[in-house]
Amino acid sequence: MLDLMRLFAQVVEEQSFTMVARKLGISQPAVSNQIRAFEEKLGVKLLYRKGKGFALTPEGETVYRHTLHMLDEWSELMREIGDSEKLMSGKVHIGASHIPGEYLLPIYLAAFRKQYPEIKFKLSIGDSLEMAEKVLAHEVDFAVVGAIFDTEKLTSEFWLKDELGFVISSDNPLCASQSIELKSFREDPMIIRETGSGHRRAFEEALTKQGLDLNDFNIALEVGSTEAVKNAVRSGIGYSFLSKHALESCEKQGLVWANVKDFSIERGFYLLTRRNKPLTVAADASYRYLASQMSETRSVRN
Template sequence: MNLATLQTFIIVAEKKNLSLAAQEIHITQPAISKQLSALESHFGAALVERKGRGISLTPAGEVFYRHAREIVDLINRAERDIRQMSGEIRGRMIVWASTIPGHYILPPIIGAFKKEYPDVQLVLQIGDSKEAIRKLLEESAHLAAVGMMPNNKRVEGVKFFSDELVVIVPPEHPLAARPEIYLQELAKYPLVWRETGSGTRSVVESYLARGGLTPDKLNIALELGSTGAVITAVEAGAGLSVVSRWAVLKEQALRKIVTIKIKDYPMQRDLYLVYPRRKNKSPLVEAFIQFALKQTPPA
């Protein structure tokens, strides 16, 4: 029994079809059957049952599959850790990001990083800030890019960009002709807001609270689950909103949206790259952070 045999069994168990498994690992079906027979002889028990063109695992096969998966995962982890000890910038990194960094900031940075480090595989997943941090704490992500620094001793982070938040209205709105408004004026109009858990919403509401606008004084007409949906609703005349300037660069250029600054409480927030608090970060995570810090934000 060797690693290749374990990997073959795992593929067969997951594909539930010898033909598909053979295509996946580029060997013949008879070669797979021979490996399965060798495993069954070793354990003295049937591991698979053939059902027409498909196969299913026996109870013994289910037990062996779980252990085989654990063994292969441990070997893969050992290989990754040894590569990291050597300082190689390679491997797979999962980044969870909130809407603004995920949609507007990270994609060009990831593209440029990939050109410099072609052996790296980067996966970008997008949710709200709370979900991104939760994925990091669950060890389902190596890095999180969010609009607020979490108050959690298990993580630490570094500021990588500053984001300006602006009021947005459709061109026909009464406020559209004004470059600036006062914070209290927001209470006079229907608002289109992000959902609870959004980093943008948290930052905006903290600014509003400083100016005496608590949530009970706001006319929140809509709560939507993405910045894109908020912008579309504002375009349609559902109300005004406060979003990242980067999120509306395209709509502003097309004159579908007008941006307005708040005169008495200019809204800015920092964006952070957050990672698990450890003595040493992996070379890949460290390389990506240093690369991102050198980049220029969108115009």
């Protein structure tokens, strides 16, 4: 039964019988037959056709939710009886906001897989709020985001420090300024991230400390990713504030990082999990590895 539960969870996660069959090295009909056998054992229909794909029935949603919980409990049991090494394989689904997902996690996960090459990863990227919702919905094992979500059901652990800096295109006249003040570019067009991103939240909190808000600026463009911000700044639409992690080779990208007098934006990235809910063995090992890489500077709380 446990194998059927794992297969069912994998089919739901991949949203593809073909993909699961390919990964398991079996035929698609074999996967279909196993799911049908699982339905017969439970006495309910779990999936129904929807367009070219499928969706969960109400009973299927209930079974999927309990399946994830029971697989988590099984992993916890095996961990406690000392069999974790045998289970150090499988797939870990991590959610991430844009900066950690695009610029940081690929590096750390590559290093981790040198120790545990049998562990596979799926990385979903979106804004911090979206990733928090995915953690709550059991759609990802855990997440790495740019905002704190300490609630009744979620808990955040500080991971790495980040800094947002003023960024303009290399041909912007402000590049020649020795000292840039906040008031000097308030009328110029600005590019910002979308509502829900930790990036935007950190920027708005920094403005509040200055007695300002976004209405005091000329917002020309709102976009949903860091790369889109960089491309918009590079094309000359306006300036923005970007993470230092996204600008390792700033000059080569046609962008210039400049300091703004008496205005700094610091924030943290956080490991986000469901409160009091154990991770699978593989997910727990991944989480612990990332936590062990955390910055020595733990004072950033946004």
